[in-house]
Amino acid sequence: MAKRPPITNRVKELREAKDQMSQSALAKEIGVTRQTVIAIEQGKYSPSLESAFRIARVFGVGLEDVFGWDGH
Amino acid sequence: MSFWERNTLIIGLGSFIGGVFYFSIVIWQSLAAGSLVTPSFWVWLGYIVLQLCVSIFGMWFGAKRELKDEFMAMPGGEDERDRLVRMKAEGMQGHVMSGLIFVAMATWFWHANTAILFHSLVAALILSELARAGWQMFSYNRAY
Numbered sequence: 001m002a003k004r005p006p007i008t009n010r011v012k013e014l015r016e017a018k019d020q021m022s023q024s025a026l027a028k029e030i031g032v033t034r035q036t037v038i039a040i041e042q043g044k045y046s047p048s049l050e051s052a053f054r055i056a057r058v059f060g061v062g063l064e065d066v067f068g069w070d071g072h
Numbered sequence: 073m074s075f076w077e078r079n080t081l082i083i084g085l086g087s088f089i090g091g092v093f094y095f096s097i098v099i100w101q102s103l104a105a106g107s108l109v110t111p112s113f114w115v116w117l118g119y120i121v122l123q124l125c126v127s128i129f130g131m132w133f134g135a136k137r138e139l140k141d142e143f144m145a146m147p148g149g150e151d152e153r154d155r156l157v158r159m160k161a162e163g164m165q166g167h168v169m170s171g172l173i174f175v176a177m178a179t180w181f182w183h184a185n186t187a188i189l190f191h192s193l194v195a196a197l198i199l200s201e202l203a204r205a206g207w208q209m210f211s212y213n214r215a216y
Contacts, residue, residue, distance in 0.1 A: 032151040033075075033153075033154070047152070
């Protein structure tokens with residue numbers, strides 16, 4: 001089993017706080033598929049820097065309010 | 073399961089069915105003849121047609137069911153994760169194919185037999201395609 005990347009995120013929490021925004025709607029906003037949003041929320045995929053900025057902009061917060069570093 | 077994940081599975085299935093068809097005929101004919109049979113154009117064509125038919129029909133059927141607008145908006149119909157996973161899988165396919173072709177060519181020095189060489193190359197094509205599909209499916213479901 002592959003080790004998960006040490007990047008944490010609050011995408012699901014922020015999405016639900018934004019009027020229960022759907023995964024499909026978020027996917028459309030940032031230009032990825034719904035499956036990729038699911039993978040990001042589950043911590044299975046670390047998005048590119050461009051997508052990370054797009055996600056932060058959708059929620060109107062800074063990059064570090066969405067993503068965190070859980071490693072050493 | 074995403075659109076590309078399903079397509080990968082279908083193409084892998086096409087390679088598997090085509091490969092089973094090809095080698096079951098080669099093995100059956102070789103056992104009947106008592107030695108390895110020479111390559112047959114029609115068996116080889118049958119393998120190609122079977123693989124293409126399974127892949128094209130499966131992808132067409134999958135595309136009919138999928139929400140196409142989501143993919144049409146993206147360059148090449150893939151997003152960044154699809155592209156990354158495909159590139160990793162294609163890298164794996166290249167390694168497997170070159171390794172198997174190297175083995176097939178090396179076998180020539182022990183058995184200078186065109187039938188062995190031809191069947192080995194068909195096996196290299198099928199196995200590398202299966203490796204690509206398998207690695208792509210695995211990559212879609214692993215964390216990285």
